Each structure stands twice: as structure tokens, then as C-alpha cells.
Amino acid sequence: MNTIQEDEFYSLLYDIGKIEFRIINLSEINLRGLASIEFINCVFSKQVLIIDDDAIEGENENYKKITIKTCVFNGVHISKCNFSIFEVLDIKGINDFLINDCKIDTLRFLDCSNIDFGITFRQNVFNESFTFENNYFLIKGHLSFLNTNFNKLVIIKNNTFSILRFAFVKFKDFTAIIKNKFTNSLLENSFLLCEFEQIDFSQNDFRDMKYIDCKFLGSAKFKDVPYNKLSIISFDMCNFYKHVNFNKSSFYKLIFENGSFIETASFQDTYFDIISIDRTTFESKAFFDNIQIKKIDDCSRKTIRTIKQELQKAENKIDYNKFRVYEFNAYRNDIKNKLREYDDDKDHLNHRVREPIQLKRDAFVLWISDLVSEYGTDWKRALNFTFWSGLSIYSLFYLIENHNYTIEVSNWNNWSRFISGLFRFFLVTDFYNPLETDRVYLTNPLSWLIFIFGKIVIAFGIYEMIQSFRKFKA
Structure with a gap:
């Protein structure tokens, strides 16, 4: 040469x-x-x-x-x-x-191939088509766009990127950034102050990707994104003006903050380890059908409540009930954290005097509701609780009422009296002595105390069981 x-x-x-x-x-x-x-x-x-x-x-x-x-x-x-x-x-x-x-x-x-350098497009105008396809970047290679206008078709496809960054870029027609892989897990990829007309981000193997102050003026697709334990996708101050589709995508973590969805957003059949939705509005419907969240306990109550509300608006009663349970559990964790903060705070004047008392009451109500029926969703648990707690209290009541008598286990009459009394004990409106055939009241104050307590427990268990059967009702 x-x-x-x-x-x-x-x-x-x-x-x-x-x-x-x-x-x-x-x-x-x-x-x-x-x-x-x-x-x-x-x-x-x-x-x-x-x-x-x-x-x-x-x-x-x-x-x-x-x-x-x-x-x-x-x-x-x-x-x-x-x-x-x-x-x-x-x-x-x-x-x-x-x-x-x-x-x-x-x-x-x-x-x-083997691009180990920076490729930078700055202050350019692309009038017809831009195609960036089948290129392979090494660890030091990066692709950057600054202050650039794409007036027509953009296709960025089947590339392996180390770093991909856009800043002050306008996509004025259809854009497909699809089927790309990202190999660098140490540095973030980003879209800063960008405008998209119609965008397709489907099937990208994301790592750390941030969208900051972007406007999605047309429809946006983030479909069929494969799971990767390093995929953290965040949208900060981003507004979606048309339909958004995340269907059948999987992320380690997906974050929405300070944004809005003007038209419908679809998250059907999605999987996340963690999802965070904070200060974000859904002005139309959002579909979260069959959404799966692995680390639901690490999600904030705000996020869970937002998803629950959208499921309720979409009349998805099945998933709504699941997220109703998640929200109660998240609130219990919040109560624990608030009480711990209260105990660690030496200046209790920063708190209302009754606040910890009310929090402890809420914690008890949530605990007993979870124990009995998982917040009115598990009728089997409610049935077991009602029967076994009622039987235990009745057995104690039976022993107290017969403390002056010798109870012979082999005597069928004792068993007959015990069983018939048990049935009457489970009748929450019957306040007569269940061990007597006549309609007479109890005379022992301790028996009365246990008797009334048992009626309350049984009534609560029956109520929770009825609620569990009604969980799919309007």
C-alpha cells in the first residue's frame, strides 16, 4: 500500500x-x-x-x-x-x-466492529433517513448525539453499545431504536431534553438507561425487553402525550418520577424486581394486568397505591385485590419505621402525642386482619381461625363451668353435652348458657367474660370469611 x-x-x-x-x-x-x-x-x-x-x-x-x-x-x-x-x-x-x-x-x-473510540454527532440535521446498524462497540467506545435534528426515519438496530447518549435531540418522525445490546454496567446511558414523535424502543437489552426531561409526543413502545439484573430504567420529568406500551417487558428496576401519562399506558404481562412511581399522574387509564413484582416489599406504598388505583379504574378486581394486600403490608412496614424513628428521637415534641398510639392501634388492626384472612382475601384462613379459636375459647369456658365436677372422658353424655354446647356457642346471637337445655343465663363473672370474648372472636372470624367470599364483588 x-x-x-x-x-x-x-x-x-x-x-x-x-x-x-x-x-x-x-x-x-x-x-x-x-x-x-x-x-x-x-x-x-x-x-x-x-x-x-x-x-x-x-x-x-x-x-x-x-x-x-x-x-x-x-x-x-x-x-x-x-x-x-x-x-x-x-x-x-x-x-x-x-x-x-x-x-x-x-x-x-x-x-x-471493535469500535473502541467515540463517535459524536453534534449540531447536525438529518433530512431523510438515518441508519445505524450492526455495529459493535468495545468498552471505551461510545455513541453521542448533541443538539441534532432528525427530520425523517431513524433506525438504530442490532448494535452492541458500551455507552449511548443523546442530548437536546429532536426526532420528528418515526424512530426505531430496537434489538440493541448494552455491555457497560458502570456508566449510564441517557436521553436528556429530547423530543420524540413516534418511537419504538422494543427488544433492547438495557443496562442503566435514563430519560431526563423528555417529551414523547407520539406513541411510544418499550415492548418485549428481555430481563437483565443490571437493567435500571428511569424516567425523570418525562411526559407521554400518546399511548405507551411496556407489554411483556422485564426490568430489574423501573422508575417514574415527576412525569405524566396523558393517554393510556399499558404494562400488561410485565415483570419487575422493583418498580417505583412517584409524583407521576395517569390522566387516562393505565393497564397493569398480570404485572409481577419480585421484591414487592422493597416498593414504596405510593407506588403500590398508584398501581392499585389504576387496577381499580380498569375494573381488574383480581389484581386489585393482590395490590390491596401489598398496600396493607407496605403500610405495616411504614408503621414499624415510624415507631422506630419515634423511639430514636429524643425530642418527642416533634411528634403529636397521640401519633404513636394511633400507629400502634393501626398496626394491631392490620396484624389481626392479616392473621385471620389476609385482609379479607383468604376464606380458608378465616374459616380455620374461626373454628380453632372458637373451639379453644369454648374449651376454656367449658372447663371453668365444670370446675366443680369430674369430667369423665369415656362418658358419652359428657361428650354429647360438650358438642351440643359447642354448636350453641358458635351462634353469635345466642347469649344463653350453651351448656344448659333451658334458656338461662350464666352466673359466673369469669364465664361471662370468656363467653363474650369468644362471641366477639367468632363474629369477627365469620365477618372476615364473608368479606373473603365477597372480594370479587363490586
């Missing part, structure tokens, strides 16, 4: 528009007067700046076609150029790649 001189370099470009298998030792290339340029299997030994004196603002702007294929660059900066077609194909090595302040109709960046 021979080194080409500057005069021969421009002579070939002007004559045939192509240079192949040459070492190019130029630090600046001016595309003035050229219409089509191809660099194939070339080595650029210096960092090269590519400019175009013909790129004049106005009606007479000149657009060129450039193809860079299977070349090696020490670094390339392209500035203030206009291209009808810009192609980068099968590049093996570039230390730095920057496109700045250019207008490009169609860009294709395809099949480049």
Missing part, C-alpha cells in the same frame, strides 16, 4: 471520485467542487479534518455523496459539509469520529 501525495489525491477525486488501497497522509481534506467521493481500503495516517467550501447557506447549497469503506483512521472530524448520502461501511479502526454542523439527507453507518 503506497502513500498518496496531495496532488495525486485530489486528481483522483476529481477524475474518478474514488481512492483505493492508499495511505493518505493529509491533515485536511476540502471537498470543494466534488460530487461523489469514495475511500475504500485506505489508511489515514493523520487525524484528518474534512470540510466543504461549497456548503453555503441558501438556495444553492451543494450536496455530495461520500462513502468510507474498510478504512483505518487516526481520527476524522467532518465539519460544515452537506451530503445527499453519507456511508460508513465495515470500518475496522478509528481513534475519534466527529461529524459537526453538517446537513445530511441519508446516513448509513453499517457493520463496523
